[in-house]
Amino acid sequence: MIISTSGKTILLGASLLASILSFGASAQSLHAKIGAYPGTKTTVTGAVTVNFDQQDLTVKYNLKGLNPVRNGGLHIHVGTSCKNADKVGGHYFAPKSMGDYWKSGQWVSDTKGRAKGSFRLVSGLAYKANIGHAIVVHNASGARIGCGILEK
Numbered sequence: 001m002i003i004s005t006s007g008k009t010i011l012l013g014a015s016l017l018a019s020i021l022s023f024g025a026s027a028q029s030l031h032a033k034i035g036a037y038p039g040t041k042t043t044v045t046g047a048v049t050v051n052f053d054q055q056d057l058t059v060k061y062n063l064k065g066l067n068p069v070r071n072g073g074l075h076i077h078v079g080t081s082c083k084n085a086d087k088v089g090g091h092y093f094a095p096k097s098m099g100d101y102w103k104s105g106q107w108v109s110d111t112k113g114r115a116k117g118s119f120r121l122v123s124g125l126a127y128k129a130n131i132g133h134a135i136v137v138h139n140a141s142g143a144r145i146g147c148g149i150l151e152k
Helices: 014-026
Strands: 002-005 008-011 028-036 045-053 056-064 071-076 106-108 115-122 134-138 144-149
Touching: 028 134, 045 144, 106 115
Parallel strands: none
Antiparallel strands: 002 008, 028 045, 028 144, 045 056, 056 115, 071 106, 071 134, 134 144
Protein backbone atom coordinates (compact mmCIF):
# COMPACT_ATOMS: atom_id res chain seq x y z
CA MET A 1 0.00 0.00 0.00
CA ILE A 2 1.29 3.47 -0.83
CA ILE A 3 0.44 6.47 1.36
CA SER A 4 1.25 10.03 0.38
CA THR A 5 1.59 12.65 3.14
CA SER A 6 3.18 16.10 3.04
CA GLY A 7 4.69 15.41 -0.35
CA LYS A 8 6.37 12.18 0.86
CA THR A 9 5.40 8.77 -0.35
CA ILE A 10 5.48 5.87 2.10
CA LEU A 11 5.31 2.23 1.05
CA LEU A 12 3.85 -0.09 3.70
CA GLY A 13 4.66 -3.78 3.46
CA ALA A 14 1.78 -6.23 3.59
CA SER A 15 2.69 -7.57 7.05
CA LEU A 16 3.02 -4.09 8.57
CA LEU A 17 -0.27 -3.00 7.04
CA ALA A 18 -1.98 -6.17 8.29
CA SER A 19 -0.72 -5.62 11.83
CA ILE A 20 -1.88 -1.99 11.82
CA LEU A 21 -5.33 -2.97 10.57
CA SER A 22 -5.68 -5.94 12.91
CA PHE A 23 -4.71 -3.85 15.96
CA GLY A 24 -7.56 -1.44 15.28
CA ALA A 25 -9.98 -4.28 14.67
CA SER A 26 -9.03 -6.34 17.73
CA ALA A 27 -8.98 -3.59 20.37
CA GLN A 28 -12.21 -3.48 22.41
CA SER A 29 -13.25 -1.34 25.39
CA LEU A 30 -15.28 -1.63 28.57
CA HIS A 31 -16.32 1.31 30.76
CA ALA A 32 -17.23 1.74 34.41
CA LYS A 33 -18.69 4.61 36.40
CA ILE A 34 -16.98 4.64 39.81
CA GLY A 35 -18.87 5.33 43.05
CA ALA A 36 -18.37 4.59 46.74
CA TYR A 37 -17.48 1.02 47.68
CA PRO A 38 -20.50 -0.78 49.22
CA GLY A 39 -20.83 -0.19 52.94
CA THR A 40 -18.44 2.78 52.98
CA LYS A 41 -19.03 6.52 53.11
CA THR A 42 -16.16 7.37 50.77
CA THR A 43 -16.55 10.13 48.19
CA VAL A 44 -14.65 8.51 45.34
CA THR A 45 -16.22 9.11 41.92
CA GLY A 46 -15.00 8.93 38.38
CA ALA A 47 -14.73 6.87 35.25
CA VAL A 48 -12.55 3.99 34.10
CA THR A 49 -12.08 2.63 30.58
CA VAL A 50 -10.34 -0.68 29.97
CA ASN A 51 -9.02 -1.25 26.45
CA PHE A 52 -8.31 -4.87 25.52
CA ASP A 53 -5.91 -6.19 22.90
CA GLN A 54 -5.95 -9.99 23.16
CA GLN A 55 -4.66 -10.81 26.69
CA ASP A 56 -3.15 -7.34 27.32
CA LEU A 57 -5.17 -4.45 28.65
CA THR A 58 -4.79 -0.73 29.25
CA VAL A 59 -6.67 0.86 32.15
CA LYS A 60 -7.45 4.56 31.77
CA TYR A 61 -8.84 6.31 34.82
CA ASN A 62 -10.13 9.72 35.90
CA LEU A 63 -10.93 9.72 39.64
CA LYS A 64 -11.99 12.37 42.19
CA GLY A 65 -12.54 12.36 45.95
CA LEU A 66 -9.28 10.60 46.79
CA ASN A 67 -6.94 11.60 49.61
CA PRO A 68 -4.52 14.24 48.26
CA VAL A 69 -1.00 13.24 47.22
CA ARG A 70 -1.49 9.52 47.77
CA ASN A 71 -1.38 6.37 45.70
CA GLY A 72 -3.50 3.27 45.63
CA GLY A 73 -4.64 0.36 43.52
CA LEU A 74 -7.14 -0.02 40.70
CA HIS A 75 -8.03 -3.62 39.88
CA ILE A 76 -10.64 -5.76 38.13
CA HIS A 77 -12.19 -8.18 40.64
CA VAL A 78 -13.86 -11.60 40.40
CA GLY A 79 -17.27 -10.31 41.49
CA THR A 80 -20.01 -8.82 39.33
CA SER A 81 -21.71 -6.51 41.83
CA CYS A 82 -20.90 -3.27 43.61
CA LYS A 83 -24.07 -3.42 45.71
CA ASN A 84 -22.81 -6.00 48.22
CA ALA A 85 -19.21 -5.98 49.50
CA ASP A 86 -19.34 -9.74 50.07
CA LYS A 87 -19.90 -10.30 46.33
CA VAL A 88 -16.94 -8.28 44.96
CA GLY A 89 -14.30 -10.96 45.56
CA GLY A 90 -10.56 -10.78 44.92
CA HIS A 91 -8.45 -9.79 41.93
CA TYR A 92 -9.47 -11.34 38.59
CA PHE A 93 -6.59 -12.80 36.57
CA ALA A 94 -5.29 -16.00 34.92
CA PRO A 95 -3.36 -18.17 35.07
CA LYS A 96 -3.10 -18.19 38.85
CA SER A 97 0.31 -19.88 38.68
CA MET A 98 1.83 -16.71 37.18
CA GLY A 99 0.96 -14.52 40.20
CA ASP A 100 -1.27 -11.48 40.67
CA TYR A 101 -0.63 -9.05 37.81
CA TRP A 102 -2.92 -6.47 39.42
CA LYS A 103 -0.38 -5.55 42.11
CA SER A 104 1.20 -3.20 39.56
CA GLY A 105 -2.09 -1.38 38.78
CA GLN A 106 -1.70 1.93 40.64
CA TRP A 107 -3.12 5.46 40.63
CA VAL A 108 -1.46 8.60 42.12
CA SER A 109 -3.54 11.59 43.25
CA ASP A 110 -2.68 15.28 43.03
CA THR A 111 -3.03 17.95 45.75
CA LYS A 112 -6.79 18.16 45.09
CA GLY A 113 -7.42 14.42 45.43
CA ARG A 114 -7.75 13.77 41.69
CA ALA A 115 -6.02 11.02 39.74
CA LYS A 116 -5.91 10.79 35.97
CA GLY A 117 -3.73 8.42 33.98
CA SER A 118 -3.32 4.92 32.62
CA PHE A 119 -1.34 1.72 32.96
CA ARG A 120 -0.92 -1.41 30.85
CA LEU A 121 -0.65 -5.02 32.00
CA VAL A 122 -1.35 -8.63 31.12
CA SER A 123 -4.39 -10.01 32.94
CA GLY A 124 -4.61 -13.31 31.11
CA LEU A 125 -8.33 -12.68 30.52
CA ALA A 126 -9.67 -11.12 27.33
CA TYR A 127 -12.50 -8.65 26.67
CA LYS A 128 -15.52 -10.99 26.88
CA ALA A 129 -14.32 -12.57 30.14
CA ASN A 130 -14.26 -9.14 31.82
CA ILE A 131 -17.74 -7.90 30.87
CA GLY A 132 -19.82 -7.29 34.00
CA HIS A 133 -16.95 -7.59 36.48
CA ALA A 134 -16.31 -5.11 39.27
CA ILE A 135 -13.36 -2.74 39.07
CA VAL A 136 -12.25 -1.57 42.51
CA VAL A 137 -10.35 1.49 43.73
CA HIS A 138 -8.12 0.80 46.75
CA ASN A 139 -6.55 3.44 49.01
CA ALA A 140 -2.87 3.46 50.04
CA SER A 141 -3.48 0.93 52.83
CA GLY A 142 -5.32 -1.42 50.45
CA ALA A 143 -8.83 -0.70 51.75
CA ARG A 144 -11.57 -0.75 49.10
CA ILE A 145 -12.94 2.77 48.59
CA GLY A 146 -14.56 2.79 45.15
CA CYS A 147 -16.32 0.39 42.79
CA GLY A 148 -17.84 0.23 39.32
CA ILE A 149 -19.07 -2.47 36.91
CA LEU A 150 -17.38 -2.90 33.52
CA GLU A 151 -19.92 -2.53 30.71
CA LYS A 152 -19.87 -2.24 26.92
